[in-house]
Amino acid sequence: MNKNKQLWALIKFQLSVYPLIALVVMPLAIGAMFYSNSIVYLVNLHYDPPLDQMLSEQNLFLVAIFGMALLAPEIARTAASAQIPTGSEFVLTRAVDRPLVLRSRAVLYYFVVLILPLIALPLAATQPSLQVGEFSATAQQQVIEALPGSMAMDGAPYESRHDILVPHGAVLVAAWRFWVILAVAIIGEAFVMLIYPFQWRRWLLWVGFFLLVFASTSFLIFADHSSKHVTFTKRMFFGFVAHQPVIWLCTLAALVMAHLWGERRFAGAEQ
């Protein structure tokens, strides 16, 4: 049977399984958390956030929640919600190749989590320059050294501010955000598929979920924000900017490999 036809039928079916409102709210939730800085900027036009704040991603757990809901809704069931059908049993007993069921779910998952970050890329290109306000001259220097073409700006509104103009900085930040979400989404898929065949998968899922929340919060709390050191997030970002082609290739390879591995695992798991 034609696999493309199967996949398309399954995608359309997956779309019908979720209420339309959920499919609208999920991407908006991802978008809102990443663009909160822009919202702050709109409210206070004198505020150019430091680079760390622009790159922060303390709410990445939303990607994990959507991964759980879209890739394997059946594994997050509690005793109370076990009677609410997810459609999995129905779909898996139709004339389908099982790996395609996961593929159709993955298409929806990556679409939901990546659509707004993807739209943000061309939007960022319309106003590519970025103004960053660091709180120390050291931090300002770090940014200028790491991001080619960036330059210090004079005339900051406050003495403690050290503004920097980064040509194409908005595009770089938008690409970074896209990459971060993609990377977390890949890890999320791999994790969900890793625990999928296990009997205690529901508990493992919640352990993984809280670890992610704890880890992302820890980054903010325990990260060294002193002006002398480059923070972990910044180091990651500078590395991303310096090695973009390699990073994108590796990420795409990881996406394909993680998904194909997940398909095999999904097809071999009991329901």
Place this chain on the structure above:
Amino acid sequence: MTYDDPIEMQNVSRSFGGPPVLSDLNLTVRPRSIYGFLGRNGAGKTTALRMLAGLIKPHRGEVRVLGGDPFTAGAEERQWIGYMSEKPMLPGSTRVSSITAMARALYPQWDTAMEEALLSKYEIGRRARFSTLSAGRQRLLAFIMAIAQRPKVLLLDEPAANLDVVARREILDDILGLIRDSECTVLFSTHILSDVERVADEIGILAKGSLRVSEPLDSLKDSIRQFHCFGFTNGVPREELPGAFRVSRTREDVTITMRTHPEITPESLARRWSCQCESRALSLEDIFVELSLNQS
């Protein structure tokens, strides 16, 4: 793929962390027959059907549907296996039209005329969402999804649950119609014995994970009798009879349920135990109760 019998389970065992739910289950369903699968709650019927549908694997033994392993079957093989789960099958927001659209796309042999006729007959609107259908209509929709694909093997888990008597009879008529018009083999589980008597060619009674009987209904009814012995002059005997699968004794009488045996008749038992003895044929319900209560 070649096969003699469309459904085969050989020495199948399965547990879910506790005592085995299925224990050395052997089941064979002949082509173009309707097999009624009976058993008490927790007897293992749903587990066996889920295994045949390819949702779970046996821990031991072999499961074959249309000659292949249903768990590893691809779309090509799966298109000939119809399955209706005992549980509600879909999230509430799904529309009937989405479900049928997917089925039309997945099954080259999908019978659109049958789908439309059955949706109309059971008064299920295409625009309706699954959650707005009554429990009975949800069952009927699941049945339509299983039958309109024109399967070669149809697995129905409690198809008549939540249905009124009219809808139940209509479903049974539809199953008979499908058998008449095609090469379909049907295995259905139920608690409603009158349904089994109405349509099944053969029945299997599952108790504690293994089949106690598996044979044509008429032959089963002919082959199992109950002897009631009373008025013993030498006290109630403790002797075990070959082929007896349930014996209940009181101080005054003995009731034995067993397969017919040429040497065991009411007269021979009366002579053997110096008592009076009478025998009676059992209804399917009686047979089911006796076999289900039998602990051996």
